[in-house]
Amino acid sequence: MDGTTQSGDLSGTSFVGASLRGARFVESDLTDVVMRGVEVRGLDIDAPWLANGDAGLLVNGVDVTPFVEAELDRRFPGRSQRYARDPDELRAAWAALERTWAATLERVAAMPDGTTDVQVDGEWSFAQTLRHLVLATDVWLRRAVLGVEQPFHPLGQADAGAGSTDLDLSVFTTRTPSYAEVLEARADRVAMVRDHLAGVTADDLAVPRANPWSPEHPETTLSCLHTILEEEWEHHRFAVRDLDRIEAASGA
Helix, strand or coil, rough: CCCCCCCCCCCCCCCCCCCCCCCCCCCCCCCCCCCCCCCCCCCCCCCHHHHHHHCEEEEEEEECCHHHHHHHHHHHCCCCHHHCHHHHHHHHHHHHHHHHHHHHHHHCCCCCCCHHHHHCCCCCHHHHHHHHHHHHHHHHHHCCCCCCCCCCCCCCCCCCCHHHCCCHCCCCCCCCCCCHHHHHHHHHHHHHHHHHHCCCCCHHHEEEEEEECCCCCCCEEHHHHHHHHHHHHHHHHHHHHHHHHHHHHCCC
């Protein structure tokens, strides 16, 4: 028995004197969890939507969310621009993002062969991350903003999270593409966002759009572009985190 719980509702459960040492929570809802008198040395939390919550994250009564956000912005120059609101700021935000990814691609190119296919702790490989960002562009730009009837590149990488069940998976390849193919698809989608931003106006940004996963939830062109920027920065953070682990494991 490996102790894995794939699903289940433990809402309202009290754990008293319990040992969860070494436990791993993946895509789990820990909203409003309260911990008192706990031992948390080595606790590792990755919460991509931390800054979007109302309650924040309290540690010993201190909301640490602003500190986390400020540190991430320091580590990743340009990240703070992800909520840019006017056309010029958005163009600058995307240019900063492109520079960040270009540096990371250079780093990966200098690493040993096969690095792009290494998965750390079951997470996506670097190549799979780039494929997912192809999908994110297709969903939020080509589908939501441009209204392309079949917006998906066959190399896009879907995940098991919200919205993925709405995809027609038959449009995606079942083979593992080469890294060169992934880079080509990725470069095409990056250029597509850049080209769209080059001509976008303030009026364009205010145009109502349908949420591609939940059409009943209103969006605008601006909010769709913000989602693309959020996806880009969060997955870049994941990718760099795992590249650091790969290098550490190799003794580089």
